[in-house]
Amino acid sequence: MDAGTDNVAIRVRGLVVGFGRQVVLDRLDLDVRRGEILGFVGASGSGKSVLMRTIIGLLPKRSGTIQVAGMNRDTATLEEIRAIGRHWGILFQQGALFSSLTVRQNVQFPMRENLVISQRLMDEMAMAKLEMVGLSPDDAEKFPSQLSGGMTKRVALARALALDPEILFLDEPTSGLDPISGGEFDSLIKTLQRTLGFTVFMVTHDLDSLHTVCDRIAVLADGKIVVVGPMSAVLASEHPWVKAYFRGKRTRVHAAMPN
Amino acid sequence: MSASSETAGTRLPSLTGTLSEGRLRLIASGPWISVHAETLERQVEAVAADIAKAGKTTIDIEAVDELDTLGAWLLERTIRAGSGAGREAAFAELPQRYRGLLEEVTQVNRRPAAEVQKPNALIDALERIGRATAQFRDSAQTFLEMLGALSAAVVRVLLNPRRFRLTSAVYQLFRVGWQAVPIIVLITFLIGCIISQQGFFHFRKFGADAYVVDMLGILFLREIGVLIVAIMVAGRSGSSYTAELGSMKMREEIDALRTMGFDPVEVLVLPRVIALVIALPLLTFIGSMAALYGGGLVAWFYGDMNPSIFIARLHEAVSVTSFKVGMIKAPFMALVIGVVAASEGLKVKGSAESLGLQTTTSVVKSIFLVIVLDGLFAMFFASIGW
Structure with a gap:
């Protein structure tokens, strides 16, 4: 893109978000680098989804600046704000597929709205995206209500990738999937990210995802980022919540083998 | 662009x-x-x-x-x-x-998707007629099933009255009865005014002004009052029942109830239907009174008929039978509205579109059935000479 020298895809500075008297994010700073997969963790209710929804503009902020793909929502024109939809793709937790459209139409929706494109090419592109996320062409005419949880996520991913976005936001991509499907989904994201070269901002709870696909991990606690860096840096952190989460009983990866 | x-x-x-x-x-x-x-x-x-x-x-x-x-x-x-x-x-x-x-x-678009066969127009049309017919049978069946489940729930509750959800029923009665009063009064009042005005305007041509009161009284107490109120309740409360039960179905709340050993019909549907059965006769009464009041006002100011004369004529023209005919119909219409709303609500599937579709179906079907029921009652009362 135009901001070629800038190596940061998402830049958040001094962000404050709150509801009523409650302050959820308190002067939060975060950089997401271009082309990396950033895993974002935090306790339930700590404001992970709030941060993601604020970055994509679904929630208002009290103060601070957010720059996404070179655009600052406060200074951007209406036209630029509309155009940003082409530069990011968002995978919502429940998929958020349009229930009245088929799988193919769901994937084509962003193309139809944003591109001048023939129906033939759009059909081919939809099929290509569906195959890239590991679905079969036979699934294209199904409706979202006929899909399993894993397939819903894959279709939602295909729709998020419909316009080859620069940044992909994932809200708990593996929640509701069994560990094997979750692992497959993780490696799918990794493969696609290598092929297409987009930046991934992934909100997750899944330690396996954090270990296997994330380049860097940011931990949110008390409304701030308490540690950000590769897994080794996070494991070295002395923050009590981070310790409990990454070095607690549930961390099978580093747990001793049972006798 | x-x-x-x-x-x-x-x-x-x-x-x-x-x-x-x-x-x-x-x-x-x-x-x-x-x-x-x-x-x-x-x-x-x-x-x-x-x-x-x-x-x-x-x-x-x-x-x-x-x-x-x-x-x-x-x-x-x-x-x-x-x-x-x-x-x-x-x-x-x-x-x-x-x-x-x-x-x-290079991997993608290698295998074409299975061709969707286009059937020919005639077979397509026949299929649609067939499906519509089967659907008609199915909807009659779901109606009867819901009526049966409701009767069974009533029997269970009568045998063990403590099972009845009184709080829920009272709350529903508040929603479909009390909160509906203003709009019902307003609309029936206006319709009373309009019919009275039209009556005077046309009856005056052949000097039959006085009979406007007969028309108003019999029309509202016997037919229109209950019909208008039933149609309004179907649109106002029937639709909300369907949407409520439908979204509960979508969010698996109904399944949760069932797994805890509760019968959703007894817990959710029965209090709602009972609230309707109580509310509709009351609303019909209030609505009819509002319509007669509106008619009387127009008679006074537009038809130059003194209120005391209006009331006296009304007294002569309307028998208790007319009133009873109207009021007897109300609970049955309420039952039809409630049963249709509940059975359509429980038919909702996963999608938002299905919720919208069932809500529409619920309103259309209950209004249709209310009118059919009114026709059946007309034949019944004619044959017993009321």
């Missing part, structure tokens, strides 16, 4: 070819990305004729400075068009930066 709004001034992608002795050399350059989809498609179409003629095609993509899935697929499509049947097509060189993406797209 112009795709180049933000990339104004940048280069457009291009694909140019030179054909000599059956060898085609294509040179692709510029940004091969989806914002330029329109230009790209045109460029690829333009060389299609040359590709068809060429025995050997090479594509040079060294000058392509951006590539996304759409661009990669168009290149792949060009390669596929140029190969097969003894002809060959390939990239002159595969730059490292695009290799992963181009290899990825």
Whole structure:
């Protein structure tokens, strides 16, 4: 893109978000680098989804600046704000597929709205995206209500990738999937990210995802980022919540083998 | 919409070819990305004729400075068009930066999706008639099933009155009864005014002013009052029952109740239907009174009929029978509305569209059945001479 020298895809500075008297994010700073997969963790209710929804503009902020793909929502024109939809793709937790459209139409929706494109090419592109996320062409005419949880996520991913976005936001991509499907989904994201070269901002709870696909991990606690860096840096952190989460009983990866 | 709004001034992608002795050399350059989809498609179409003629095609993509899935697929499509049947097509060189993406797209669109067969029009029409007929039977069946389940729930509750959800029923009565009063009063009042005015206007021509009161009294107490109120309640409360139960079904709340050993009909439907059965006669009474009041006001100010004369005429014209006919119908209409609303609500499937569809069906069906029921009652009361 135009901001070629800038190596940061998402830049958040001094962000404050709150509801009523409650302050959820308190002067939060975060950089997401271009082309990396950033895993974002935090306790339930700590404001992970709030941060993601604020970055994509679904929630208002009290103060601070957010720059996404070179655009600052406060200074951007209406036209630029509309155009940003082409530069990011968002995978919502429940998929958020349009229930009245088929799988193919769901994937084509962003193309139809944003591109001048023939129906033939759009059909081919939809099929290509569906195959890239590991679905079969036979699934294209199904409706979202006929899909399993894993397939819903894959279709939602295909729709998020419909316009080859620069940044992909994932809200708990593996929640509701069994560990094997979750692992497959993780490696799918990794493969696609290598092929297409987009930046991934992934909100997750899944330690396996954090270990296997994330380049860097940011931990949110008390409304701030308490540690950000590769897994080794996070494991070295002395923050009590981070310790409990990454070095607690549930961390099978580093747990001793049972006798 | 112009795709180049933000990339104004940048280069457009291009694909140019030179054909000599059956060898085609294509040179692709510029940004091969989806914002330029329109230009790209045109460029690829333009060389299609040359590709068809060429025995050997090479594509040079060294000058392509951006590539996304759409661009990669168009290149792949060009390669596929140029190969097969003894002809060959390939990239002159595969730059490292695009290799992963181009290899990825060689995998896709290999197998066409299973063809959806288009049936012929006649069979299609017959199928639709058949389905509609079966649907009619099915909806009659669901209606009867819900009525049966409701009766069973009533019996269970009568045997063990402590099972009855009184709080829920009272709350529903508040919603469908008390909160509906203002709008019902307003609308029936206005309709009373209108019918009274029309009555005076037309009856005056042959000096039958006095009979407007007879018309108003009999019409409202016997027929229109209950019908208008029932239709309004179907639209106002029946639809909300369907939407409520439907979204509970969508969010698996109904399943949760069932697994805890509760009967959803007893817990959710029965209190709602009972609230309707109590509310509708009351609303009918209030509505009829409001209509007569409106009619009386118009008679006074527009028809120059003194209120005392209006009341005296009303007293003569209307018998208790007319009133009873109207009031007897009300609870049955309430039952029909409640049963339809509940059975449609429980038919909702996973999607938002299905919720909308069932809510519409619920309102249309209950209004239709209310009118059919009114017709049946008319025949019944005629035959017993009321």
